[in-house]
Amino acid sequence: GWWRTAMETMVDSLLNEVMRTYRVxxxxxxxxxxxxxxxxxxxxxxxxxxxxxxxxxAMGAGLFGFIERGGDRPFVSNVTHTPxxxxxxxxxxxxxxxxxxxxxxxxxxxxxDVAMKLFPERGHExxxxxxxxxxxxxxxxxxxxxxxxxxxDFKAATTAHARHYWVEILEKDDALANETLASxxxxxxxxxxxxxxxxxxxxxxxxxxxxTIRLDTQHVRKLRLLLRPDLFARxxxxxxxxxxxxxxDG
Numbered sequence: 636g637w638w639r640t641a642m643e644t645m646v647d648s649l650l651n652e653v654m655r656t657y658r659v660x661x662x663x664x665x666x667x668x669x670x671x672x673x674x675x676x677x678x679x680x681x682x683x684x685x686x687x688x689x690x691x692x693a694m695g696a697g698l699f700g701f702i703e704r705g706g707d708r709p710f711v712s713n714v715t716h717t718p719x720x721x722x723x724x725x726x727x728x729x730x731x732x733x734x735x736x737x738x739x740x741x742x743x744x745x746x747x748d749v750a751m752k753l754f755p756e757r758g759h760e761x762x763x764x765x766x767x768x769x770x771x772x773x774x775x776x777x778x779x780x781x782x783x784x785x786x787x788d789f790k791a792a793t794t795a796h797a798r799h800y801w802v803e804i805l806e807k808d809d810a811l812a813n814e815t816l817a818s819x820x821x822x823x824x825x826x827x828x829x830x831x832x833x834x835x836x837x838x839x840x841x842x843x844x845x846x847t848i849r850l851d852t853q854h855v856r857k858l859r860l861l862l863r864p865d866l867f868a869r870x871x872x873x874x875x876x877x878x879x880x881x882x883x884d885g
Contacts, residue, residue: 637675
């Protein structure tokens with residue numbers, strides 16, 4: 636269950652601790668996983684693409700192998716900027732190879748940086764570093780640095796891990812907008828959380844050559860921008876336009 640919120644929070648804490656404690660090169664942080672771990676790998680790339688230089692998914696369930704509460708996770712638009720390699724054996728009887736091929740087709744339709752290798756004579760036996768013909772290490776060695784795109788399109792089912800590069804969703808709409816339902820004490824917190832995850836917050840953001848940040852949002856109540864100088868084409872003031880309205884210029 637790598638994609639469950641409790642596990643995501645644990646891995647998030649572990650990554651933060653490792654980065655603080657050891658001399659890690661932030662331009663060479665990679666993630667890979669086998670089988671269920673491959674499913675988790677894709678999920679973590681969708682949550683934290685700004686953390687990784689590349690990812691290898693070995694025989695994972697991809698975009699279609701599970702539907703967590705809230706559905707449609709991980710979101711295709713969230714994983715388009717991180718270079719990814721998908722590995723799968725055509726004789727896999729645990730997770731069908733179509734889970735990988737359909738995922739790769741969906742990602743390529745979004746112009747994602749993705750590669751795929753299918754092994755005709757292998758089953759559910761390909762692990763990163765074993766049975767992959769050395770492709771995992773080779774892929775990582777050829778991908779250093781991290782892309783910081785000036786154009787983003789991402790979704791979040793919850794605000795637990797809702798940062799995408801330089802935009803972070805802090806608050807979103809929930810499903811119980813009706814005041815009568817919201818105040819009904821008979822509705823359990825678990826049910827509220829489940830219904831709330833059905834409301835997907837979405838942000839489309841871009842930075843143009845004139846230092847204008849344009850943000851179009853759906854179901855977002857509050858967000859934060861985490862900006863750095865190299866996102867901008869030139870020095871000078873920055874304008875922020877949120878849903879067609881200028882909210883900052885200076």
